[in-house]
Amino acid sequence: MSIDVNNESGTEIDETAVLDVARYALARMRIHPLSELSVIVVDAPAMEQLHIQWMDEPGPTDVMSFPMDELRPPAKDDEEPPQGLLGDIVLCPEVAKKQGEDAPTKHSMDEELQLLTVHGVLHLLGYDHEDPDEKAEMFGLQKAIVDGWRAERGIEGPSPAPTTR
Numbered sequence: 001m002s003i004d005v006n007n008e009s010g011t012e013i014d015e016t017a018v019l020d021v022a023r024y025a026l027a028r029m030r031i032h033p034l035s036e037l038s039v040i041v042v043d044a045p046a047m048e049q050l051h052i053q054w055m056d057e058p059g060p061t062d063v064m065s066f067p068m069d070e071l072r073p074p075a076k077d078d079e080e081p082p083q084g085l086l087g088d089i090v091l092c093p094e095v096a097k098k099q100g101e102d103a104p105t106k107h108s109m110d111e112e113l114q115l116l117t118v119h120g121v122l123h124l125l126g127y128d129h130e131d132p133d134e135k136a137e138m139f140g141l142q143k144a145i146v147d148g149w150r151a152e153r154g155i156e157g158p159s160p161a162p163t164t165r
Helices: 015-028 044-055 093-102 109-124 132-152
Strands: 002-007 036-041 063-067 085-091
Touching: 002 015, 015 036, 015 085, 015 109, 015 132, 036 109, 044 063, 044 093, 063 109, 085 109, 093 109, 109 132
Parallel strands: 002 036, 036 085
Antiparallel strands: 063 085
8 A cells, every 4th residue: 555644734644543543544445455555734724715615604713635546345346346546535633623622532633634535535535424324334344444553553542533524
């Protein structure tokens, strides 16, 4: 799996954890090991610009996903996953920090960025949360992936509750 993390935000983040949780999520979703992903970390003004340009919504957001080859997890266990460019995930640590502080289960910016990375991966794989059924499926899968990743690393406590829209 080729995953690049490019931190342009000026905020120090745990890039190793972002890379690791992305790799774990893609493996768990059975994405081809030669697929490529880019994670870009930007400041609030840059995220706001992207949010306005692509979503026509004001203000910065926490995570945006820009799919390339529209890869999907294989439908069957014996099916060979396709290889390709997953796309880009853009994260904003300033928004993540505030969301972690405001969450009912207060958590760190880095924990929120890990959750948002998985959220972004799932969007790249075609998951969405526009209607209640889609939201339940996506957020359930997101929680299972984050919890599994944390358990494998011996990180105690529950994963952060989803704070994305």
